[in-house]
Amino acid sequence: MPTLLSRRSLIRGLASATAVATLATGLAACGGDSDAATTTGSANNGEVVIGQVSNGAAQQTTVKVSEVKSISAELPAAVRKSGRLVMGEGALPAGFPPLAYVGSDQKTLTGSEPDLGRLVAAVLGLTPQVKNFTWENMFVGIDSGKVDVAFSNVTDTEERKKKYEFASYRQDNLAFTVPKKSTWNFDDNYENLAGKTVSVSAGTNQEKILLEWKAKLAKEGKNLTVKYYQDSNSVYLALASGKIDAYLGPNPGIAYHNRQVADTPNATRTAGTYSGAGGSLQGLIAATAKKDSGLAKPLADAINHLIENGQYAKWLAAYNLSNEAVTRSEVNPPGLPLDNS
Structure with missing residues (x-):
């Protein structure tokens, strides 16, 4: 979502789907961020459930995924010591299925974006904690350190690279x-x-x-x-x-x-x-962390582990998004240029 223009396009396009079957009725908070939808859904006995409480937006799928010590060792010391990966979603006030919205239990923030974050956290040996914000305040959360990384359909752009670092994971x-x-x-x-x-x-x-x-x-x-x-x-x-x-x-x-x-x-x-970037460049959606945080590489390595071992493909298939697959996660790949970002 590189600009207000394309941000609006996402909301309108996903609103079309929501009108067919409204799933996000539990997402009632209207403030800058929500503590009501921070259910962690961490890996249990080496398993992560994709599409849990998705109310039909995904085919619920259980995958095995465990910590990879060589990748978790790359984490910044403060994050590794905390034992948590605090993930931001910009889904307030209404959510946008199938990407991020409150599930059928009226409390768990579900969707393809938080589910990928949970898979990544499992590879990193961290407990995922999902915080929900308005779109603008999600970036404030990254800037302030309240959030480690956003998994929220953020498009990689050259403008955003002035403040953030990226690990790509899906075509835009x-x-x-x-x-x-x-x-x-x-x-x-x-x-x-x-x-x-x-x-x-x-x-x-x-x-x-x-x-x-x-x-x-x-x-x-x-x-x-x-x-x-x-x-x-x-x-x-x-x-x-x-x-x-x-x-x-x-x-x-x-x-x-x-x-x-x-x-x-x-x-x-x-x-x-x-x-979404036009004919000259494949737009990319990327995990987004504060610039120079040291998170982009371990995040990309964790995503590539998921790609190489098949969990990534199962995640996309569960949400009917296989046509947005990437072959590899890249750190700070070419993004939308400054004159279009």
Whole structure:
């Protein structure tokens, strides 16, 4: 979420999914941070439960994961001595399934982001403690030392590198959703949009990309119709009735919606993804710590251990996010440039 523009795009896209099945009703706190959703969910006997109390956003999966001493030895002394990994989420006030929201027990902060943090903490031999904030106050928490690391769908940007260090763990993608019966696919080629009618949320980075494609097609004498709707229910009604061919939004929200309607007459599927950073750079989501904290390397090494041993793939699959997999976690990889970050 590199800018207000793309932050808004995530919230709107995930709000579309939330309108289909509202899960985050327990997240009622409205202040800067919440102590109500700090259930740790630490590893028990070398096991971490992915998708616990997710209320259908994930397929609950138990994986074995234990401390790797060679990696935990890399931790800054203060963190290792504390025995905890304090993780920040920017999910107040309403949460954004499937990434981070209060689960069906009305107290546990669940979702793909805190679940990855719990897996990483297990590799590091630390007890995870999850703290929930508003988006802005999550960064204040990192700055003040209240939080060690944020696992909260934070996009790696060159602007943020002035204050933070990163360990990448997921692609930052947009996605097209279509009726399950549709045979159309994006296939990473904007020319496949010729003659199509696509809905998008106004004022978002996906709208910017879609309008750029529309302009390119127009120069080729081809047409792309872009439609706007006031709310997500209207978008999905238009999709089901054939008024639009596809909807372009943040991939996690699309994946969540696909899962929620999978067994209904209006089932949808993903017809292709595209980097949220545009065609010249693959956007990356990254664990975010204070610059020079010494946390980025052990975090990346822990994520790579999870990748190499299969727990990472199980985590993504549980949340229907396998299409955002990275092959390796990198420390401070190239991020969105300063003129777009």
